[in-house]
Amino acid sequence: MKKIAIYGSYNKTSIGDTAILLGILSSLQRIYGNELIVNILLKNHINILEEMEKLNITLKVNIYVITEYPKADFLFGQINLVYKKVLNKVFKKVFKKETILKSFQDVDHLLIGGGNLIMDLYRNSPDIMEYICELANKCKVSYSFVGVGAGPINTENGIIKFRKCLMGAKKIYLRDRNSLKILNKLYPHIKCNVMPDLALGMNVKVKEPINKDILLVNVASVYGKEWPITDYKKFNTYINNVYKVIKSIIKLYDLKKIEIFYSNYPLDKEGGKKLIKKLENLNVKIKEIDTSLKVYEIINLAQKAKITLVTRLHAGIMAFLGGSKVIAIAYQPKVEHVLQENQITSNIITLSFFNYQEIIKNSINTEKRVDLQSIQKKIDNILKEAIG
Numbered sequence: 001m002k003k004i005a006i007y008g009s010y011n012k013t014s015i016g017d018t019a020i021l022l023g024i025l026s027s028l029q030r031i032y033g034n035e036l037i038v039n040i041l042l043k044n045h046i047n048i049l050e051e052m053e054k055l056n057i058t059l060k061v062n063i064y065v066i067t068e069y070p071k072a073d074f075l076f077g078q079i080n081l082v083y084k085k086v087l088n089k090v091f092k093k094v095f096k097k098e099t100i101l102k103s104f105q106d107v108d109h110l111l112i113g114g115g116n117l118i119m120d121l122y123r124n125s126p127d128i129m130e131y132i133c134e135l136a137n138k139c140k141v142s143y144s145f146v147g148v149g150a151g152p153i154n155t156e157n158g159i160i161k162f163r164k165c166l167m168g169a170k171k172i173y174l175r176d177r178n179s180l181k182i183l184n185k186l187y188p189h190i191k192c193n194v195m196p197d198l199a200l201g202m203n204v205k206v207k208e209p210i211n212k213d214i215l216l217v218n219v220a221s222v223y224g225k226e227w228p229i230t231d232y233k234k235f236n237t238y239i240n241n242v243y244k245v246i247k248s249i250i251k252l253y254d255l256k257k258i259e260i261f262y263s264n265y266p267l268d269k270e271g272g273k274k275l276i277k278k279l280e281n282l283n284v285k286i287k288e289i290d291t292s293l294k295v296y297e298i299i300n301l302a303q304k305a306k307i308t309l310v311t312r313l314h315a316g317i318m319a320f321l322g323g324s325k326v327i328a329i330a331y332q333p334k335v336e337h338v339l340q341e342n343q344i345t346s347n348i349i350t351l352s353f354f355n356y357q358e359i360i361k362n363s364i365n366t367e368k369r370v371d372l373q374s375i376q377k378k379i380d381n382i383l384k385e386a387i388g
Contacts, residue, residue, distance in 0.1 A: 003037040004028075004387060005107045005141070007132055009115035011043040012292065015263045016199070016314025018046060019295045020114030020147065023201030025057050027379050030203075034058060039103045043067045047294075054296040055203060064103040068094050095131060104139040109387045114175070114198045116149035116334065118166075118183070120158030121228050127157075133165045144171040144386035147198035147379075149334055150179035153186060166190050171386040176337035197338050199314055200372065201379045204299055204321040213256040215249055216305035216324060218263055218315035221271035222331050222351075239271060241353040242311075242329065243278040248360050249307060249327070250284060257285040261301060263315040265292040298322070307363075313338055320344045320370075327363055329353075343370045 006024055009017045021040070028036055038061045040048065045065055052061070104110070112132070120126050136143045145166070153159055166172060166187060173195040174180050183192050219242060221227060223235040246258065258279060262268045272288060279286050289301075295318060302308055302322025310316040311329045316339050319326050326345040330336040336348045347363040349356045 001035055001037060002032065002387070003039070003107050005039040005041060005103055005110045006113055007041040007110060008113045009043065009117060010040070010046065010048075012046050013044070013264055013267060014115075014314075015265075015293060015295060015298065016312060016317075017115050018048070018051060019199040019202065019314045019318055020197075021048065022051055022055055022057070022295055023198040023379070024111065024113050024146075024383070025052060025059055025061075026055060026203045027198075027201040027376065027383050029057055029059050030376070031380050031384050032059075034060065036060070037062070039064060039107060041066050041100065041103055051295055054294070057203075062103070064099050066095050066099050066103070068096060095128070097135070100132070100135050101139060104136060104141050107139070107141050109170075110136050110141050110143035111383070111386065112143055112145045112148065112169075114147045116151075118145070118148055118150040118153065118162055118179070120153055120155045120162075123155070123157075125158070126155070126161035129165050130161045133168055137168065142170050142388075143168070144173070145169050146171070146173045146383060146386055147175045147195055148173075148179070149175050151182040153182065159186060163187055163190075166192075170388075171382075173382055173386070176334055176341055178333045178337045194341075195382050196342055196375045196378055197314075197317060198379060199317045200321075200342060200375050202295075202321060203376075212306050213254075214305045215246065215253070215255045215258050216301055216308040216319065217246065217258055217260045217275075218308065218310040218312055218319075219260060219271045219275050220264065220268045220311040220331060222311065224270040226267045226270065235271075236274075238331075238351070239274050239278065241356075242275055242309075245309065245327075245329070245349065245353070245356055245360065246275075246279065247282060248357055249309065250282060252360055252364070253306060255284065255306065257287070258282075259287045259289060259301065259305070261289040261293060261298065261315075263293070263298065263312045263318070268312075311335075316344060317342075325363065327360065342375065 010021050042065050172192040175197050222238045223231040298318045299322040302319040302324040305324040308319035308324040309327050313335045316326045316328050327347040329349045339345050
C-alpha cells in the first residue's frame with residue numbers, strides 16, 4: 001500500500017486552502033481508491049475529517065499538526081491586534097520538528113500542494129519552505145510542488161532558498177501562467193508547468209441555483225489592518241467601489257437579499273463590517289454570516305444564490321461548484337488568471353474598478369463552459385505522475 005504526505009498552507013483561517021486539500025484528497029481517491037495512506041500536515045487544527053465525510057472521501061488519513069502557536073497568544077491573550085502583530089514577530093511560530101519527521105516516516109512521496117507557497121511577501125515563507133524540503137531530504141522522501149502559486153519573490157533570501165527547494169523537486173506544477181512567468185524569469189533552467197487549480201478536484205455535483213433573488217458576497221479586507229500592507233486610503237476606496245458594484249448588480253438583476261460571508265475568517269471581518277454599514281442604504285435584506293465556514297457550507301450557500309460576487313480566489317471556485325454565476329474582483333493577478341484559465345468566469349473586475357458596469361451587464365449572457373470531469377482527469381494524471 002502506498003503512503004504519501006501532503007503539506008500546504010492548511011490552517012483554520014483560510015478556507016480556500018482547505019478546499020485545495022480536499023481537492024487533492026478527492027483526486028487521490030479517484031486514482032488509488034482506498035489503497036493509499038495519507039499523512040496530512042496541518043498548520044492549525046481544522047476539522048478535515050468532517051469535510052471529508054461531506055464529500056464522501058474515505059481515504060485513510062493520519063493528521064499531524066506541525067505548528068506551535070505564538071507565545072504571544074498564550075502570554076497576552078485577546079489583546080489589541082496591532083500589539084499582537086508586534087509581539088508575534090518577537091515570539092515567532094515554530095514548527096515541531098519531531099512531528100514532521102514522524103509524518104515523513106515510511107512515506108513514498110511528499111506533495112507540496114496548493115496555496116501561494118512560493119513567495120516572500122511574508123518574510124519567513126522562504127525559511128519555512130526550506131525547512132520542510134530539508135527534512136524531506138533527511139528522511140529520503142522525494143517531493144513535488146503541485147498547484148502552487150508563485151510571487152512576489154523580491155528578497156535575496158527568497159530567491160536563493162526557493163531556488164534550492166525547486167531544484168530538489170521531482171515535479172513542479174503551478175496554478176496559473178502568471179506564476180509560471182515569475183519562475184521562468186527567476187529560474188529559467190528549472191522546468192515548470194501549469195495545472196488546473198486543485199480545489200476543482202473536489203467531487204461536487206454542480207447544481208442550478210435554488211433561489212433566484214440572492215446575491216452572495218465575499219469581501220476581503222484589502223489594505224486593512226490585517227493585510228500585509230495597510231493603507232486605509234486604499235482600503236476605503238476599495239470598500240466604496242465594492243458598494244457601487246453591489247448596487248449595480250442589485251439593480252440590474254432585481255435581487256432582494258444580500259448574504260455576506262468570509263472565506264478568510266476573522267481576517268476579512270473588517271472589510272465586511274464597513275461594507276455592511278454602506279449597504280444599509282439599499283432597500284434589500286442584508287445577512288452577515290459572522291462565523292468561520294466549512295467548504296461544504298460555502299458550496300451549499302452558493303446553491304441558493306443567483307450571483308456570487310467574490311474577492312477571494314477560492315471563494316469563486318467554491319461558488320462555481322455550488323452552481324452560482326461568479327463575478328470576481330481581482331485584488332491580485334491570481335484571481336483573474338486562475339478563474340479565467342479554468343473558465344470559471346470571464347466576469348473579472350480589476351482593483352481599479354474601471355468599466356465595472358459594462359462587465360456586470362456582460363455577465364448576464366455568460367454561460368459556464370467548464371468540463372469539470374476533463375479538469376479533474378488532468379489533475380488526477382498530474383498527481384499520479386508526480387507520486388510515481
